[in-house]
Amino acid sequence: MTPALARRDLLAALFAATALPGVALAAPDAALFGDLDQAAAARIGKAWLAQHPDIGRAALARRLFPSGRGPDALPALRRRVSEDFRHEAVFMHRGWRLSETEGALFGLLALEGAS
């Protein structure tokens, strides 16, 4: 898989639950995250990875998407984000309080962008 395709899969998975699945998977990620600054996302991801130096790309992908990157991925992420906040499993970046799961998403974006 090329890095571009991997990124498209991840971003499409994030979008899937907010639109018809078929449309989501077919949608170009430019329409979804074209305005997400990739360098900024990578910097955030690297900050998260610096706190989790032992995790690799494959393990991180399995952790975030245990059932794959289909339409069910986003609802599952949402539940994990809620649980993270309820258990104070958070990632702080520039004062922003994000869930660990969101930090991990940025971490995966950074790894997939770099590979």
Next chain:
Amino acid sequence: MAFIDARTLPDASRIDADLVIIGGGLAGITLARELAGGPLKVAILESGGREIDAEIQALYAGTAVVKAPDNPDKPFDDYPIQSRARVLGGSGMVWGGKCVPLDPADFAARPWVPHSGWPLTRRRMQPFYDRACDLLEIPRFDADNKMLKDPARPPLALDPRDGFFSAPRVLTRYSGGADKDAFDRFRTDFADAANITVYLHANVTQIRQTAKGDEVEGLDVACLDGKRHAAVGKTYVLAVGGIENARLLLASNSVRPEGIGNRHDLVGRFFQGHVTYSQDSDAETEGTAIHISGQASMGLYSTLRRSLPQCVVAAGLPAQARMGTGNFTATFNGVVQTETATPPEVETQAMRRIASRVDANSQGKGQLFGFFGMSEHLPNPDSRVTLNPSVKDPLGLPRIHLEWRYGKADWDNLERSAAGFGDALGASGQGRVCWPIKRGQLLEISSASRHHMGATRMSADPTKGVVDPDLRVHEISNLYIAGSSVFPTSGIANPTLTILALVMRLADHLKRDMGARR
């Protein structure tokens, strides 16, 4: 009956009444309004006149400092004089008019907050809050909470499990800062009643006790032009403000050297204030901010108009218990940034985009608000008003020194609460919070309100409070205190509505106690 300028009375005049109210601010006026037209002869002694005057205002002057761990001391000498108005109507003359009751949690004894707990509950206070709302012509803050049911201004869908809730505030027009004419009527029309006399420019400089020290027998009254009078009543109510109440009790030491109501060394202690914490963003640093996922109307939070309620997000009792904190509120500023505008910082924008997409019901759009946090100033006996006996005002009353103290627990409280607020917002899929303030910056970036609470605190136990639940000074049979100085804890509510509700309750008590039921 009348307004009388005490300077026009013959020197050494004697003012007689059944009830003498010391102070013609919102508390004193509201008490007199409640008693207007009744059988009790009521005299109000007000230091000021009808307009704010610099010479009179200078009677407040003193010294002040704010102290907190990990922060340099913050000199605050202008605070005593800047934070109150010594005039008929009191600080109501400069008040913005924001009204809100204390939360039920504020009244509760919370084992994790030392010295917490009122001898009253919100439920017992509710009828008096209702009457105070009616007086100020604002909606009641009742269990129905109709203010949160406007479909055009929906509340955030915060999960009740997390213990944070939307708490509305409203503005009354009866304040000098809102509707001067309406407030002018409010502060004067009650004096048309035959049983009410208001003495202006009448400063009480000493509360005189009987030799036994269990009763007030009279008041020394002084005018800035040199005249001296006396005032004698059956019952007295001290209502000169959160700092001045303590000052006058401490200075009235002709019978007991520690002053009145101070056998347990409580007068002046437990001073609490309200402070906001926020930080603006710049090119280098983030500001305090709230990202809201989605584009639902946030008008309930971001709009403050006289005709509409504004909500803050507050920590309820379950959240406080879980976090081990006191009260906390987050107040939204106006929209800082919409999703379509140029992002202030690309990493911020990226984090917000991901949050918006992850949060339920969001289509990847969001709104960005600035906000300020407020956390309850935890009761602290070392936060106190004392007298400086070597420095006196032109009337001979010692000046005050205010040492406004925070402890480590206050900072822990604030930081844990801000984090808990972020967690509640995130867990509910509503948004994210940015709290970039470092502990060592907290005093520097704080902004103090003009609320003075706690220095004559209320308790059923005379060893723990200056006044009892009826607001009577424990040691004195005929002296009561009105105002926010009686609050045992301060919550985060603007105190005026609670002051008025307590005054309504005091008025009922005095009517019973003095046989003045109509």
